[in-house]
Amino acid sequence: MTIQQPTLNTSPEVSDEVRQTTCYMCACRCGINVHLKQGKVAYIEGNRDHPVNKGVLCAKGSAGIMQVNAPSRLQAPLKRTGPRGSGQFEEISWDEALSLATKWLQPIRDKTPEKLAFFTGRDQSQSFTSFWAQNFGTPNYAAHGGFCSVNMAAAGIYTMGGAFWEFGQPDWDHTKLFMLFGVAEDHDSNPIKMGLGKIKARGAKVIGVNPIRTGYNAIADDWIGITPGTDGLFILALVHELMRTGKMDLDYLARYTNAPVLVNADPLSPNHGLLMRAENGKQLVIDCNTGKPTAFDQPGVRPDLSAAYRHGGTTHRPVFHLMAERYMDPSYSADAVTERVGIPADKIRRIAAEIARVAFDEAIELDQEWTDFRGETHAKMVGRPVSFHAMRGISAHSNGFQTCRALHVLQIILGTVEVPGGFRFKPPYPKPPEVHPKPHCKVTPGKPLDGPHLGFVHGPDDLALKDDGSPARIDKAFTWENPMSAHGLMHMVISNAHAGDPYKIDTLFMYMANMSWNSSMNTSGVIDMLTDTDDNGDYVIPNIIYSDAYSSEMVAYADLILPDTTYLERHDCISLLDRPICEADAAADAIRWPVIEPDRNVRGFQSVLCELGARLKLPGFTNEDGSQKYADYADYIVNHIRKPGIGPLAGFRGDGTDTGRGEVNPDQLDRYIKNGGFFVEHVPDGANYYKPWNNKYQDWAVKMGLYDSPQPYLFQLYVEPMRRFQLAAEGHGERQPPDHLRERIKATLDPLPIWYPPFEDSHVDPEEYPVHALTQRPMAMYHSWGGQNAWLRQIHGHNPLYLPTKLMALHNLKDGDWATVKSVHGAITVPVAHMAALNENTVWTWNAIGKRKGAWALGEEGSEATKGFLLNHLIHELLPPKGDGLRWANSDPITGQAAWFDLRVKIAKATSPNESQPTFDALKSPVGVGPAELTWKVSQ
Numbered sequence: 001m002t003i004q005q006p007t008l009n010t011s012p013e014v015s016d017e018v019r020q021t022t023c024y025m026c027a028c029r030c031g032i033n034v035h036l037k038q039g040k041v042a043y044i045e046g047n048r049d050h051p052v053n054k055g056v057l058c059a060k061g062s063a064g065i066m067q068v069n070a071p072s073r074l075q076a077p078l079k080r081t082g083p084r085g086s087g088q089f090e091e092i093s094w095d096e097a098l099s100l101a102t103k104w105l106q107p108i109r110d111k112t113p114e115k116l117a118f119f120t121g122r123d124q125s126q127s128f129t130s131f132w133a134q135n136f137g138t139p140n141y142a143a144h145g146g147f148c149s150v151n152m153a154a155a156g157i158y159t160m161g162g163a164f165w166e167f168g169q170p171d172w173d174h175t176k177l178f179m180l181f182g183v184a185e186d187h188d189s190n191p192i193k194m195g196l197g198k199i200k201a202r203g204a205k206v207i208g209v210n211p212i213r214t215g216y217n218a219i220a221d222d223w224i225g226i227t228p229g230t231d232g233l234f235i236l237a238l239v240h241e242l243m244r245t246g247k248m249d250l251d252y253l254a255r256y257t258n259a260p261v262l263v264n265a266d267p268l269s270p271n272h273g274l275l276m277r278a279e280n281g282k283q284l285v286i287d288c289n290t291g292k293p294t295a296f297d298q299p300g301v302r303p304d305l306s307a308a309y310r311h312g313g314t315t316h317r318p319v320f321h322l323m324a325e326r327y328m329d330p331s332y333s334a335d336a337v338t339e340r341v342g343i344p345a346d347k348i349r350r351i352a353a354e355i356a357r358v359a360f361d362e363a364i365e366l367d368q369e370w371t372d373f374r375g376e377t378h379a380k381m382v383g384r385p386v387s388f389h390a391m392r393g394i395s396a397h398s399n400g401f402q403t404c405r406a407l408h409v410l411q412i413i414l415g416t417v418e419v420p421g422g423f424r425f426k427p428p429y430p431k432p433p434e435v436h437p438k439p440h441c442k443v444t445p446g447k448p449l450d451g452p453h454l455g456f457v458h459g460p461d462d463l464a465l466k467d468d469g470s471p472a473r474i475d476k477a478f479t480w481e482n483p484m485s486a487h488g489l490m491h492m493v494i495s496n497a498h499a500g501d502p503y504k505i506d507t508l509f510m511y512m513a514n515m516s517w518n519s520s521m522n523t524s525g526v527i528d529m530l531t532d533t534d535d536n537g538d539y540v541i542p543n544i545i546y547s548d549a550y551s552s553e554m555v556a557y558a559d560l561i562l563p564d565t566t567y568l569e570r571h572d573c574i575s576l577l578d579r580p581i582c583e584a585d586a587a588a589d590a591i592r593w594p595v596i597e598p599d600r601n602v603r604g605f606q607s608v609l610c611e612l613g614a615r616l617k618l619p620g621f622t623n624e625d626g627s628q629k630y631a632d633y634a635d636y637i638v639n640h641i642r643k644p645g646i647g648p649l650a651g652f653r654g655d656g657t658d659t660g661r662g663e664v665n666p667d668q669l670d671r672y673i674k675n676g677g678f679f680v681e682h683v684p685d686g687a688n689y690y691k692p693w694n695n696k697y698q699d700w701a702v703k704m705g706l707y708d709s710p711q712p713y714l715f716q717l718y719v720e721p722m723r724r725f726q727l728a729a730e731g732h733g734e735r736q737p738p739d740h741l742r743e744r745i746k747a748t749l750d751p752l753p754i755w756y757p758p759f760e761d762s763h764v765d766p767e768e769y770p771v772h773a774l775t776q777r778p779m780a781m782y783h784s785w786g787g788q789n790a791w792l793r794q795i796h797g798h799n800p801l802y803l804p805t806k807l808m809a810l811h812n813l814k815d816g817d818w819a820t821v822k823s824v825h826g827a828i829t830v831p832v833a834h835m836a837a838l839n840e841n842t843v844w845t846w847n848a849i850g851k852r853k854g855a856w857a858l859g860e861e862g863s864e865a866t867k868g869f870l871l872n873h874l875i876h877e878l879l880p881p882k883g884d885g886l887r888w889a890n891s892d893p894i895t896g897q898a899a900w901f902d903l904r905v906k907i908a909k910a911t912s913p914n915e916s917q918p919t920f921d922a923l924k925s926p927v928g929v930g931p932a933e934l935t936w937k938v939s940q
């Protein structure tokens with residue numbers, strides 16, 4: 001009998017059209033090819049020509065198809081009809097929605113613009129949304145950096161004019177030793193995976209420092225399960241060891257950093273600790289050729305690392321002296337820190353020796369001539385092939401800013417920044433803080449704000465304070481409480497607005513920020529604040545406008561919902577003015593465009609802002625005749641001019657051949673689409689290392705419009721603006737901090753990196769709460785966005801609390817048991833699982849997997865809502881009372897970054913409550929519950 005084989009088509013046509021755009025399943029912004037069949041998304045693959053991912057696509061990226069078909073997508077504008085939180089809405093037209101928003105916002109703009117608080121979450125259009133807010137005239141604008149990673153960004157920019165991730169990358173082609181600190185797997189996802197693959201194939205060594213061994217740390221050759229919050233101490237112990245053994249790049253320090261810059265060393269001087277400067281403001285060094293103080297950038301200057309200078313009765317010492325005094329101190333020795341950091345002293349010494357060996361004994365040289373800003377030509381480019389990368393794990397602590405600074409100091413003394421094999425900036429970086437704007441907060445009713453909201457302060461004069469010294473901003477950014485809060489403090493907006501401290505607001509306007517759930521500390525407290533009423537029965541926060549593409553937990557607490565599109569249905573601009581997609585060797589930007597049309601009554605949020613701006617007659621959004629200036633966001637992307645010749649997109653300007661600077665090109669978006677959705681301009685040969693000091697790079701950056709003039713600068717091991725705040729706290733100057741903050745400013749705003757214990761350690765009893773509790777973001781999810789995705793839910797449908805072996809045994813727990821976890825603020829009861837590769841005093845879980853019943857169109861019995869949970873219930877935005885009559889913020893005292901990872905808990909075995917605790921009433925969702933199975937066919 002013959003066997004009948006079925007005839008199978010093993011290579012079916014995947015699509016009848018491919019459209020190229022940019023992924024938005026996380027913030028990496030990979031290029032994607034979207035395969036369409038009969039106008040519907042059939043398949044998504046990576047774009048092999050794209051500079052970010054070169055064809056690589058992660059699980060999230062390919063699951064985008066389920067994101068654009070998710071049942072949780074909002075369908076139409078909504079107006080609240082029941083009480084806040086009831087989920088009772090009626091669908092309204094866009095005209096009605098925008099009329100209502102205008103009715104609320106116009107009187108505010110005309111009389112008290114600061115009564116609008118406009119904050120956006122993880123969107124990528126901040127140069128646009130900040131422009132809108134600036135035009136409105138409110139000082140109350142920021143994005144989510146304050147609760148994410150401002151410590152990392154600000155510490156990098158203040159120290160060396162750039163930071164990790166979007167600002168820079170390891171030199172994957174040359175590095176021989178790569179060290180990761182506190183990196184979650186969803187940040188910089190594909191680029192790091194590709195880089196790790198590259199260096200591992202070459203035999204380079206990877207050292208992972210993280211209390212938790214997952215993801216990147218799981219493939220590290222050496223994993224260091226450090227005690228949470230002690231990274232800064234470990235890093236400074238490495239600095240101690242390198243200094244003690246003389247393993248520093250002294251030539252690099254002398255030429256390119258402020259190590260030789262002179263510091264006023266007279267404690268009685270009102271300028272004590274300030275840098276000595278020439279009349280033109282340039283920092284002064286002693287020139288080895290003349291023995292005289294000279295501006296650092298003069299031709300032929302050879303800065304002296306050791307010479308002191310006495311002038312007008314005052315001794316000035318080089319920064320390097322102060323560093324040696326500080327870090328050679330035995331308190332930073334491996335033996336002194338070992339217990340606290342949880343790493344054997346010998347291991348600390350061994351790692352320092354290994355870093356030094358690779359940096360100096362395995363140094364590399366590229367045969368590439370270059371000329372520095374002093375006019376000296378170098379025959380070769382010398383490389384120290386040790387590179388570092390760090391993210392939220394070290395920055396989301398109350399000592400995070402100084403810890404990130406410490407890591408940069410370590411990189412710099414090794415001479416491994418902007419050299420072959422080290423860490424390299426991506427355009428538009430390097431960019432020192434002086435080139436960034438300062439914060440602006442001057443409000444004039446009916447007029448735009450006096451400048452950009454966010455920026456970099458250089459001393460007390462730049463704080464955002466009113467004439468009476470009170471905070472100008474609702475989040476109290478740029479005040480004495482957190483003077484260098486470069487990204488604002490989104491996590492404090494709702495609690496401050498509720499408390500009317502520093503003042504009350506009228507309208508809270510938010511975009512992509514799930515503040516009533518995983519984006520807030522103290523989740524139930526925030527829900528209470530959003531629903532609280534005053535003596536008249538009116539809401540304490542009178543109006544809430546919210547825009548999101550999905551029925552998230554926040555939707556139920558808004559009064560007006562402006563439904564956004566998904567990322568495949570919209571225009572977007574990944575701009576050099578914002579968070580670009582550049583590589584160390586190239587400037588690059590990209591777009592999104594509607595590769596499919598929305599099938600619902602939704603609009604891209606930025607396009608909505610164009611119309612709302614025109615209705616409010618904001619000057620930047622209105623023509624002289626009063627008509628709407630930009631029809632939509634696409635129109636803005638092409639036609640907006642930020643500075644002469646500079647617009648949101650750098651590519652195909654003018655007649656299509658201009659790059660960086662050029663006139664508006666009406667065909668610009670078409671050119672991007674034809675080019676695969678992106679544009680790349682390579683850094684010329686000879687300009688791609690030593691960028692802050694390399695004449696060729698500086699000239700190229702000016703041509704590209706990244707700077708207006710060459711901006712060579714020194715890395716700031718010693719950050720003088722911090723010293724200016726300390727001086728004020730010591731009583732110098734006219735702008736003075738309140739007395740209760742003086743000691744904290746003196747102690748924490750040290751211009752050289754220090755380590756101090758996380759604040760929670762001194763506000764709770766570490767004996768009673770002996771365990772550290774952390775969250776991590778998984779590779780397969782991006783915050784809460786992935787939890788509704790039918791494919792990704794199958795990877796992370798719930799999130800056990802992982803316990804190390806010691807704690808599992810101590811509490812007699814086994815996988816699947818339940819435990820109650822208590823902090824000083826709250827308690828949760830959750831399922832547990834054993835994980836051996838974990839710091840022995842740390843527990844952790846995946847972030848934002850837990851969902852509230854009724855949200856995201858998930859069924860109430862879904863595992864996210866029954867076995868999933870949030871650690872947020874255990875964390876408060878304020879530290880517990882300490883008996884001094886004050887409630888201190890649970891934030892970094894320098895930048896205000898939320899200290900998510902300072903959390904301490906205690907654990908006890910619990911009987912199974914069947915569902916994770918606490919439970920919340922189910923939300924009534926405007927989109928209902930999705931079907932049990934999601935099936936559809938895109939074609940025959």
Ligand code: SF4
Nearest residue numbers: 023026029030058061
């Ligand atoms: S790494 Fe992020 S941007 Fe890239 S494919 Fe994955 S989800 Fe998309």
